[in-house]
Amino acid sequence: xxxxxxxxxxxxxxxxxxxxxxxxxxxxxxxxxxxxxxxxxxxxxxxxxxxxxxxxxxxxxxxxxxxxxxxxxxxxxxxxxxxxxxxxxxxxxxxxxxxxxxxxxxxxxxxxxxxxxxxxxxxxxxxxxxxxxxxxxxxxxxxxxxxxxxxxxxxxxxxxxxxxxxxxxxxxxxxxxxxxxxxxxxxxxxxxxxxxxxxxxxxxxxxxxxxxxxxxxxxxxxxxxxxxxxxxxxxxxxxxxxxxxxxxxxxxxxxxxxxxxxxxxxxxxxxxxxxxxxxxxxxxxxxxx
Numbered sequence: 649x650x651x652x653x654x655x656x657x658x659x660x661x662x663x664x665x666x667x668x669x670x671x672x673x674x675x676x677x678x679x680x681x682x683x684x685x686x687x688x689x690x691x692x693x694x695x696x697x698x699x700x701x702x703x704x705x706x707x708x709x710x711x712x713x714x715x716x717x718x719x720x721x722x723x724x725x726x727x728x729x730x731x732x733x734x735x736x737x738x739x740x741x742x743x744x745x746x747x748x749x750x751x752x753x754x755x756x757x758x759x760x761x762x763x764x765x766x767x768x769x770x771x772x773x774x775x776x777x778x779x780x781x782x783x784x785x786x787x788x789x790x791x792x793x794x795x796x797x798x799x800x801x802x803x804x805x806x807x808x809x810x811x812x813x814x815x816x817x818x819x820x821x822x823x824x825x826x827x828x829x830x831x832x833x834x835x836x837x838x839x840x841x842x843x844x845x846x847x848x849x850x851x852x853x854x855x856x857x858x859x860x861x862x863x864x865x866x867x868x869x870x871x872x873x874x875x876x877x878x879x880x881x882x883x884x885x886x887x888x889x890x891x892x893x894x895x896x897x898x899x900x901x902x903x904x905x906x907x908x909x910x911x912x913x914x915x916x917x918x919x920x921x922x923x924x925x926x927x928x929x930x931x932x933x934x935x936x937x
Contacts, residue, residue: 654711655701661930662752664695664779665825674698692780692801699752744935748901751930754826754923755779755802757847762832762916764839768811769818769832775800777923781824785810788819788833812836817913824920827903827931831917838912841866841885849924852898856908860885868910874919874933875900883908897922901929 649666672683673696757777763770775781785796787810800806812818812835819833840862846855860866865887871880876899885891897904905919921928 651697651700653701655703659749660700660752660927661749662700663826663930664699664752664754665693665782666697667694670694670697689780689799693782693799695755695779699755746935748929748932748934751928753925753927754921756781756824756826756828757923758824758828758920759845760822760830761844763842764834764836766809767836768809769820769834769836770807770809771820771822771832772805772807773798773800774805775802778802781828783822783824786821786823788821789813789817826923827920829905829917829919831907831915834914835912838910838914841910841914843908843916845918847922848894849922852896852902852922852924854895854897854904854906854918854922856883856893856895858883858885858891858893860887860889860891863887866910868908868914870895871907871909872905873907874905874936875903901932903931903933905933 669686669690672686677696755778759774761772773783780801783798787793816835816837822830842859844857866885868883869880902922908916
């Protein structure tokens with residue numbers, strides 16, 4: 649949707665989840681009324697549009713001049729006499745424009761922890777933000793199956809379990825709001841390597857926490873192939889030891905897309921944007937692929 653207002657000027661982008669009930673929630677906030685038809689689920693997940701406005705420091709207090717409309721009636725009459733436009737036989741394919749825009753801060757602080765359990769993989773969805781979030785989980789080894797969807801209220805967490813295939817492999821792809829994405833692939837035979845991710849928003853850094861419960865050392869490669877600098881780093885984790893690794897996202901507008909790989913097809917992919925509570929920019933890689 650487009651928000652047109654003196655308090656929304658500047659071509660800002662807002663990636664918070666909104667829907668048709670958001671307009672009603674905005675009216676509730678403005679006029680102190682209650683619309684009983686808005687469900688608790690919509691109130692938990694969908695915003696009230698207030699984050700699309702800047703009432704504290706408007707982008708530009710000056711009102712722009714309006715265009716000259718002299719002769720517009722004659723131009724309209726000429727346009728009505730022109731041939732009716734016809735749709736092309738071969739429409740141009742849709743495409744995403746490149747570049748980024750100013751972007752409003754979002755209420756999402758989301759995590760997913762994965763662990764091999766009971767012959768499969770368990771995911772723990774954690775929502776540390778101030779708005780509810782819906783996660784969509786796709787089994788990439790069985791794309792014919794309906795994806796599982798989970799709503800996690802702000803300040804809550806939820807767990808579920810996926811069984812591995814007969815060969816022990818699994819490959820899950822999870823997407824959420826605000827560009828959040830996670831990928832988990834591997835074999836249940838490799839159950840001694842765990843990876844967790846935490847944020848340091850004020851330092852604009854991601855921290856990887858690695859634990860190796862095996863009696864042999866593990867070597868992982870951390871690849872950044874979307875946001876610069878594009879690089880691959882090697883991380884060694886000693887037997888029965890923990891290791892931490894930081895990644896700075898300041899140069900990419902707080903956006904990240906990082907993949908950890910190890911032997912036996914072990915893969916963990918983390919993508920999204922760190923929220924600092926301040927406005928930022930939209931995805932700098934949008935349309936680049």
